[in-house]
Amino acid sequence: MIELSDVAYNYGGAELFSGLSLALAPGSFQFLTGPSGAGKTTLLKLCYGDLRATSGVVSLFGQNAAQMNRDEIALARRRIGVVHQDCQFLDHLPVAENIALPLQVAGRANEAEGNLDELLAWVGLSAQAGQLPPELSGGERQRAALARAVITSPDVIIADEPTGNVDWEMSQRLLTLLVELNRMGKTVLIASHDLNLIRAAKAQVSANVLRLKGGRLQAGVAL
């Protein structure tokens, strides 16, 4: 689905990582760990086409990202649900409209009618549907971001520190939602430095742990 082959990325003239390879197989569940500044967010951005690799090949659903135009990248992103660390909402729109936004831009707004209420209930935000994003708590924002990421039923879900701003209980709820999605066949990649969360996940699902450190990516990391 998404494959990085011998990828390097330079930031501000300095090499952030190089010779990096990664394959997100269909239905897999992977954690990406590593110290702050190691390039986890950059690696995720390469995976959903928000950045272009300095060298190497990033393949999005069989297409070389370097050769894709902006429209093709946009179409690929519709198959990838992304939960950003800072959530990234349109603050002037109510939560429900923010969650339905991916359907809206994909010209599938009519699908929102049936799915939206169900999805809001699934993430426990039915009561907050009409509120604006700035009015939500950190946990509510993360759940809203997760709902937005999955509303189009994407093939891949990429989450960047989805539990970074929430308490342990909320982390568990978010993790449960992601595990449920994985059991539904979705490919999941989560960047997190929360080892307790990773352990909790490994107890529920077969998860591979990757560690990005010193510009190198190590797979099958044991905790």
Add this chain to the structure above:
Amino acid sequence: MDRISELTARALALLGGDPQADRAVPPTGFTARLTLFTAAAMAFLAVFAIALSLATGRLADRWSAELARTATLRISAPADQADAQVRAALTVLEQTPGVASARALSDDEERALLEPWFGPDLPLDALPIPQLIEIVETADGYDATGLRARLQAEVPGAVLDDHTRWRQPLVTAANRLRMLGWVALALIGGATAAMITLAAQSALAANAQVIRVLRLVGARDTYIARAFVRRFTLRAAAGAALGTLLGVMAVAILPDGGDAGGFLTGLGFTGLGWLAPLMIPPLAGVTAFFATRAAALRTLRTQS
């Protein structure tokens, strides 16, 4: 035909819009007001540019048509010979091929001609005013050289003025004024496009975060651009409609000098010409559409 139907459908779809897509971009008060004001001001000026072009066009046509078919014979002779020379001149003119009619102006008509300069109650009898004969040509016209030669021999005090000397510069001036009117209209269109482009770029820059979020959820450039394009098109058309209305009202209340009026009092619309300003709002909308679309797509390319 299919192509026209498709374009019409797309234009209607654009104006009908997608309210949800439109909501993705928050209202931008400053650029909205700037676009409305610019479009209204430019439309107001465009009404006058059109009025100028149409009025000068009418003037040029009238001078060309009316004066090209007329000439004046001026007879300056001692008082005791004046009547005889007028009669002789009329006889010559009646015999000249290409002259449809010729008649001597009455004292009242000559007084009316001179009134703007000398005032009313001009004592023509006491002044050595030449007698004027108005000549109207046939469609084929007459041989001016031949007529001058014959008049020189038979009516020594007669001078034939076929208006060519002063008519041509006037017609040229009127035609140039008409062209300047259209140039002004083109400049107004260009200035409108430039202002709307700046406003659109400002709106795009102010909404960089919105654009980023839309991109992250899979929006294509055309989807993002559409929200801005529709907004600016409608604003420009609405502003232009207001400016056009005010411009037409201003033209309508310009003083009418009637037959005695000069060029300035003839500035306005006549007949179907009143419909010409109706083109301004849709043209402003089309200008805004292309200006905003180009600005949006260019900006989105650089933001990627």
